[in-house]
Amino acid sequence: LVVAEDALEYFAGMAPVMDLDPSVYCVSAYNDNGLAHLAHDPSMVYRTEWFVGLGWLASRALFENEWKPEWPQTHWDHWLRQDAVRKGRECLYPEVARDVHIGEVGANMDALHFKRYDGRIKLHLPLEDVTPA
Numbered sequence: 001l002v003v004a005e006d007a008l009e010y011f012a013g014m015a016p017v018m019d020l021d022p023s024v025y026c027v028s029a030y031n032d033n034g035l036a037h038l039a040h041d042p043s044m045v046y047r048t049e050w051f052v053g054l055g056w057l058a059s060r061a062l063f064e065n066e067w068k069p070e071w072p073q074t075h076w077d078h079w080l081r082q083d084a085v086r087k088g089r090e091c092l093y094p095e096v097a098r099d100v101h102i103g104e105v106g107a108n109m110d111a112l113h114f115k116r117y118d119g120r121i122k123l124h125l126p127l128e129d130v131t132p133a
Helices: 007-020 060-070 076-080 111-116
Strands: 024-028 045-048 090-094
Touching (some): 007 024, 007 090
Parallel strands (some): 024 090
Antiparallel strands (some): 045 090
16 A cells, blocks of 8 residues: 555545534545546545545544444455444545556466556545646
């Protein structure tokens, strides 16, 4: 996992949204559809019912009170996507990813899938936002 230099700033900016909006249960730094030709606005954030893994934030209270007692030994990401766990809440995710997966081979990755999808996700580079005067 490679993390953008502003990833913690992104999470710090989104954390208050989770605190103020009970319909939001997580903030992700990743965008499964954040391909370079689709991801342009680093300030845009979307909502989804789908748990977007690869770098995410949830409140300690949510984890301690709801998730920790039932946390599965394996496939926790699939578990977090279940309606009974999600409870109608949504996850926020950026148009331009703040982290990307770089492993071509692993438990849930193969080189072909990486080349077609994950290897093409655009990572936010804050210097791109600066235009010379």
